[in-house]
Amino acid sequence: MGDRFHQWRAVRPPLLLALTCFALATAAVQLTRLDHGISLLWLANAPLIAMLATCEPKRWPVLLGSAAAGLILAAFVFSPIPWTSLGLIASNMAEAAIAAGLLRRWGVAGELFLTSRSVPAFVVAAALVAPALSGVSASLFAQALLPAGFGNLWFDWFLGHGMGNLIATPFAIMVVRPHDGWLEDARASGWPTLVGIKLVVVVTTALVFSQNRLPLLFLPILPVLVATFALRRCGAAMSVLSVAVVGGLLTLSGHGPVMLIHASQALRLQFFDFYLAVLFLAALPVAAILNERGALNRALAESEARYRLLADHATDIMLTLDIDGTIRFASAAVRELGFYEPETLIGRNAMDLIVPEDRARVSATHVAALGAPERNHSVEYRATKANGETGWFETNTRAVRTPGGAITAVVSIIRDLSGRKQREDELVRAATTDPLTGLLNRAAFHRAAAEAAASARRGVPGALAILDLDHFKRINDTHGHAAGDAALLMLADLLRENLRPEDAIGRIGGEEFAILFRGLTLAAATPIADRLRQRLEGKRFATDEGSAGVTMSAGLATLDPDRGVEAAFRLADAALYAAKRKGRNRIEVAVTEMIS
DSSP states (O other), X not given: OHHHHHHHHHHHHHHHHHHHHHHHHHHHHHHXXXXXXXXXXXXXXXXXXXXXXXXXXGGHHHXXXXXXXXXXXXXXXXXXXXXXXXXXXXXXXXXXXXXXXXHHHTTOGGGTTTSTTHHHHHIIIIIIIHHHHHHHHHHHHHTTTSSSOHHHHHHHHHHHHHHHHHHHHHHHHHHHOXXXXXXXXXXXXXXXXXXXXXXXXXHHHHHHHTOSSSOOTTTTHHHHHHHHHHHHHHHHHHHHHHHHHHHHHHHHTTOSGGGGSOSOHHHHHHHHHHHHHHHHHHHHHHHHHHHHHHHHHHHHHHHHHHHHHHHHHOSSEXXXXXXXXXXXXXXXXHHHHSOOOHHHHTTSBGGGGBOGGGXXXXXXXXXXXXXXXXXXXXXXXXXXXXXXXXXXXEEEEEEEEOTTSOEEEEEEEEEEOHHHHHHHHHHHHHHHBOTTTOSBOHHHHHHHHHHHHHHHHTTOOEEEEEEEETTHHHHHHHHOHHHHHHHHHHHHHHHHHHSOTTSEEEEOSSSXXXXXEETOOHHHHHHHHHHHHHHHHTOOEEETTEEEOOOEEEEEEEOOTTTOHHHHHHHHHHHHHHHHHTTSSOEEEOOGGGOO
């Protein structure tokens, strides 16, 4: 049973194609073959073109044979010149193959009437090139038996076949490939709407073509366009075909506005073909554009849904900005990272949230993103949170550009850098500070001294003091290392509490400290150092036995721009040793002669 079913499925398309071609060829021969010439409206190639364009070339021989069988049967049953018709049938097969081959070569066979670019390609392939070429061989076959010249026969073939392909192929594509969304367009509007619109098209066409007095050919255009906008491709294909069938039958019976033309019946039918071509060109391109717009809207809706889902669950903040920086969208993460409610940010300029010192840098990145929308742009900055705190953030931003090149918005992803900055600060502190006292370590203090020496070369004065605790080894030996650490901390606290923020303080050895007096001359720095010595005399540090005191000695030197920072260190160090030789607990100022 299953094998027979699959065999039937394989046989059914060719069989239906043969029957359809037989029926359409019979109708064309019986109704549109006027003045003993070629049929003036040929629809029989449309289903063959539709099937060839939508299947693999390896299936073409079967389909071409099936269509040819249907046409041969119609020719021998109804055509007055059946043997000549064999040549015409060969031309029909060539026409369908040419049209389908061009559509496949141009890459539009799989998207016929789905995209706007497929419509002009179809018109050129199926309505112009294919009938023009097949008409040459067909006219050569026909002119031997028909009372007409080659030119007239070719024109009748070209026009009748071109218009027939134009009118009927969209409907044939709809039948062959319903999964392309043709019927979904109708279902979306509802079957009552489909039936109602089709009825309006048929009734309007019947009323227009049932009278001969008024040129009302423009009236069916309105319901055809209504059907196109309401039902998209399905409405356009069915309405054009409805006008072709109803209007064509009435025209052939001698009714309709076409009868106002004082010409032969053949010429009137050809004018009706042109009218149908106008309807096609009014409806199908619009339907294709609407289909593209619908697909684009669906893609945008899906993209928006994905964007919203990401935005609502992302840990990073997502912002959409206007070109001028006005916030159009803020994700929910701004509530957690910035303590703002997202809706309160809409309409505000994002630059208002940046600390003033960083605004120029962030603004430059925004401008760069507008100028180079094909690249991502990154910037780190500080911003103010809703609770007044300042945090570090990183923005990766990119401009949104339309296909025409216009910049419409800027999309940013913002990451909180507070944790990273805190770790960086901790690393910097670890690399530049003494772990016991929290003062600058030796390397960091030397860098600060080098910067001060550079300032001295620009005329900014500076002084250097090197000091240490007197008899520090005795403190460690008598009271232990914990007491020694307490003495060091006491001195570090004294220095921090009594010096200016711009002065640099460092621990450059075990009990050795250094002070960099920025902007002070040696004469101004010396009494400050002596006051520190005096205050240290009155302080006590804890020991296991209770408490103890300690004194310090210091040597001072000028940061001379002509000598350099190393010379200043040697001078200050020499002055310190001079203070120790003179009994300790004193301040000594360096003189040049101290350098050997």
